[in-house]
Amino acid sequence: MTNAKNIKLEIKDLVIGYGDRIVLQDLNFHVRSGEIFCIMGGSGCGKSTLLKHIIGLFRPQSGDILISGQSIVNATAEERRLIMRHFGVTYQGGALFGSMTVAENIALPLREYTDKSRQEIEEIVNEKLELVDLAGFGNFMPSELSGGMCKRAGLARALALNPDLLFFDEPSAGLDPITSAGLDRLILSLREQFNTTIVVVTHELDSVFAIADRVIMLDKASKTIVADGSPADLRAHSENAWVREFLSRDGLKRNAGEQ
Amino acid sequence: MAAENNNRISSFFRTAGVQIAEPVVFIGKVVSQFPSLFRKRGFRRKEMLYYLDLCGAKSIPVVTLICFLMGAVLGIQAALQMRKVGTEIFVVDLVGFSVLKEFGPLMVAMISTGRAASAFAAEIGTMKVNEEISALETMGIDPAAYLVYPKLLAMLISLPLLAVFGDAAGIAGGMLVGSSLNIPFQAYWARTIAVLDQMTFLLGVAKTLVFATLITLAGCYCGFRASSDAQGVGRGATSAVVLSIFLVVVADAVITLLYSFIGY
Amino acid sequence: MNEREQNLRIGIFAVTGLLLILAMLFFFGLSDIFVKKVQLFTYFSESVQGLNVGSQVKYRGVPVGSVSQLSIEMDSKKVFVIMDIEPRYFRNITRSGDQETAFFKMFEGEIQNGLRCRLEFAGITGMKFIDLDYFASTGKHASAAAVRQTYAKLPGAHYIPSVQSSIKDLSGTLSSALERFSSIRFEDIAHELERSLGRMSEILSDPAIRSAINRINDAAEHLEVSTSTVTRVLDEKRLTRLLDTLEKDLEVIKQLGEQLSGITTEMKLPESTAAFRKALDDLLESREDITSTLSKFNQTLESIRMLTDYLGTDPSSVIKGKQAPGQKK
Incomplete structure (x- = not known):
């Protein structure tokens, strides 16, 4: 382990599940500051569930999650809300509030948590929209946007408070390869511009190889992490055959063929 | 085998306990967020206006029509019976008091369960499917309070107002029937303002405040509890209507009982 | 614009709603506040079954007010009734001065002349009203002055003696007749x-x-x-x-x-x-x-x-x- 200062997110002995059913256990990993970190795994392995635990929506059965050194598990409701303000989350479908315009969506956290004037908020909203290539779409309702635009708008909202930690839930799901690649570039540029730590849950290999510094792989059968390292390294040298197959296109195709 | 049975029993009790505790926890969540309303920008005016329009203003035609017909039907039925003993003028009392005490508030509540409770449940259910609820939470905003209070306030404003519309329409309905059954308009009106008092009117309208709270909470609760898929949203809306009607009728009985203690 | 439409609807809703509330409050009783009232009170020694707060008070058949309070005197067990009379029902053509004093002046004279109040049935429903009129059987009653001394001090309220209702009267006559009849030594x-x-x-x-x-x-x-x-x-x-x-x-x-x-x-x-x-x-x-x-x-x-x-x-x-x-x- 490197020094604690550099570690943005740390997961310790985490066990998660619903009721009596354990979804994942023995989870131990950390994300360094400024790193792009991918959580991978087959469908239904619990990667989205893990994300929801990390961002504090669900309570783990045991173990601890530290964000910038603060435990989100043991925090009081008020403390948890404070921690939550320091990271942004981009959901699969964007999760924009349907009753508000795009600009209002982005302005919401600003209005809630800052004392900025209407003017200042408007400036920040326009800046964020420009950042995600949606300049001029501020007055659109979410229902008037395409899927990719919704995701980008969601990203803009997640960025509103300038978080140093960003979570992406399946950013390329449901997008065509070109849009998906555009989103990948956006993620990389965010890291370049703001040195943001980014955690991505995905199973898109192209994305993983394009952006990830490091990946962990979750296995449905063993209910834990089966691999941890850079994607290229793992594809070439993983001791686990399933990991190597997963990371190579052949493997994916074969897996699909089996089902 | 025995262990499995044991498990099943314990899980049954656990789910039963959860089912009883869940609404209470939900209410607790909402109430605990009450102070946030007084925080700067804690209140969403725009949302409230939206619901005021949806549950209030847009409900006027249907509320007026239903209450008018209700008053007319009551008037006809009462007149048919009272005519036998030559006491038609008491149709006015019966229609007036029934409408003010029960039918006005209750009809408004019933219409609102259809319009508001189902809409609330469906809306929150859909937000859940779209992860909007999660988004709110990770923004550090309590969804229960954030979504419930604008609806609650809108309902607390619109239901009493609707009840007033309903009351007026109901009495008008009775009057129409009365005038066709040999109770002259003037006599009906004079009798109406002679027998009805403002306390009855206000207590009837006050009932709707309780109904508004129950309908809103039931609608939102069923929305939050709905499973995150399209069918789940539909089921949530249905159960919201059923639960609201049940709660409204029970509350009406309890309030009527309470009112009887103070002589109304 | 959609928002404008919405605001218009809400505005109509709120304004008509509030107007309706005010209208209803006015017609259902607040209008009473603006109507001047004077109080009369009386005692009934008989049961007032069928009389309620709000029951009508009629003066020679004209509804001039309503019963505002019903209670029982602890000592005498008599039923104490307060009536609200609206002087506006008494038209004042010749007399000068304000309505209230004119009314009481007239009223005092009427009581001197034998005006009494009596319970009457209103229809077949068992409900009753109080009739102010001259009755043949005036019965015995305390004088207004004596009542004012003995009973509650009601500032501004006037006492009107009551007579037994005709039903009560009839049954009294009947029972005394029967009594006399039974005294015959057959x-x-x-x-x-x-x-x-x-x-x-x-x-x-x-x-x-x-x-x-x-x-x-x-x-x-x-x-x-x-x-x-x-x-x-x-x-x-x-x-x-x-x-x-x-x-x-x-x-x-x-x-x-x-x-x-x-x-x-x-x-x-x-x-x-x-x-x-x-x-x-x-x-x-x-x-x-x-x-x-x-x-x-x-x-x-x-x-x-x-x-x-x-x-x-x-x-x-x-x-x-x-x-x-x-x-x-």
Whole structure:
């Protein structure tokens, strides 16, 4: 382990599940500051569930999650809300509030948590929209946007408070390869511009190889992490055959063929 | 085998306990967020206006029509019976008091369960499917309070107002029937303002405040509890209507009982 | 714009709603606040079943107010009723001054003249109203001054005495009538009657009476003979010859007449004969012969009484009677 200062997110002995059913256990990993970190795994392995635990929506059965050194598990409701303000989350479908315009969506956290004037908020909203290539779409309702635009708008909202930690839930799901690649570039540029730590849950290999510094792989059968390292390294040298197959296109195709 | 049975029993009790505790926890969540309303920008005016329009203003035609017909039907039925003993003028009392005490508030509540409770449940259910609820939470905003209070306030404003519309329409309905059954308009009106008092009117309208709270909470609760898929949203809306009607009728009985203690 | 439409709807909703609330509050009672009212109070000693707060108060049939309070005085157990009267129902054409004082002035005068309040039924429903009017049975009531001293001090309120409702009145009359009826001593009357009848039968079975009756019978026959003789004598115009006989007869008849009239007055016959006959029918079945005798006796007595009366007043009428046929001449 490197020094604690550099570690943005740390997961310790985490066990998660619903009721009596354990979804994942023995989870131990950390994300360094400024790193792009991918959580991978087959469908239904619990990667989205893990994300929801990390961002504090669900309570783990045991173990601890530290964000910038603060435990989100043991925090009081008020403390948890404070921690939550320091990271942004981009959901699969964007999760924009349907009753508000795009600009209002982005302005919401600003209005809630800052004392900025209407003017200042408007400036920040326009800046964020420009950042995600949606300049001029501020007055659109979410229902008037395409899927990719919704995701980008969601990203803009997640960025509103300038978080140093960003979570992406399946950013390329449901997008065509070109849009998906555009989103990948956006993620990389965010890291370049703001040195943001980014955690991505995905199973898109192209994305993983394009952006990830490091990946962990979750296995449905063993209910834990089966691999941890850079994607290229793992594809070439993983001791686990399933990991190597997963990371190579052949493997994916074969897996699909089996089902 | 025995262990499995044991498990099943314990899980049954656990789910039963959860089912009883869940609404209470939900209410607790909402109430605990009450102070946030007084925080700067804690209140969403725009949302409230939206619901005021949806549950209030847009409900006027249907509320007026239903209450008018209700008053007319009551008037006809009462007149048919009272005519036998030559006491038609008491149709006015019966229609007036029934409408003010029960039918006005209750009809408004019933219409609102259809319009508001189902809409609330469906809306929150859909937000859940779209992860909007999660988004709110990770923004550090309590969804229960954030979504419930604008609806609650809108309902607390619109239901009493609707009840007033309903009351007026109901009495008008009775009057129409009365005038066709040999109770002259003037006599009906004079009798109406002679027998009805403002306390009855206000207590009837006050009932709707309780109904508004129950309908809103039931609608939102069923929305939050709905499973995150399209069918789940539909089921949530249905159960919201059923639960609201049940709660409204029970509350009406309890309030009527309470009112009887103070002589109304 | 959509938002504008929404705001318009909400605005209409809120404004008409509030107006309706105000209108309803006004019509359902707040309007009362602006109506001037004066208070009257009274006590009812009877039950006020059917009277409620809000029941009408009518003055000679005009609804002028309503009952505003009903309570029971602890000491007297009387029902204390406060009525709100709206003076606006009393039109003031000639009197000067404000409505309230004018009303009370009129009202005091009315009470002096006997205006009272009374419970009346409103239709068949059992509901009641209070009627202010003049009633025949004013009953006894405390004077207004006494009431004001004894009972609650109601500033500005005036006392109006109450009278019992007509139903209460009727039942009172009925019960007193029944009471009087029950005080009649039917048994004593029956005893008295029995005793009188016993004495009657004693008198009738008295030998003196019997002989008197026989003698009357004889006398009657004798008289009959005499009269026929007289007639004959008159007819044959032998008047003078028979004068002596007649004189003698007359003497006997006069004696008999006096005797009889004494008996008859003693027995108060004209008044009692009917009762006697009835009593005899019932009580003296054993002496059936008396009945027939009595009827004869009756007839005889009647004719004798007439004769004696006649003769008693003018004995010489026998002669005039003789002359009566003579008029034919």
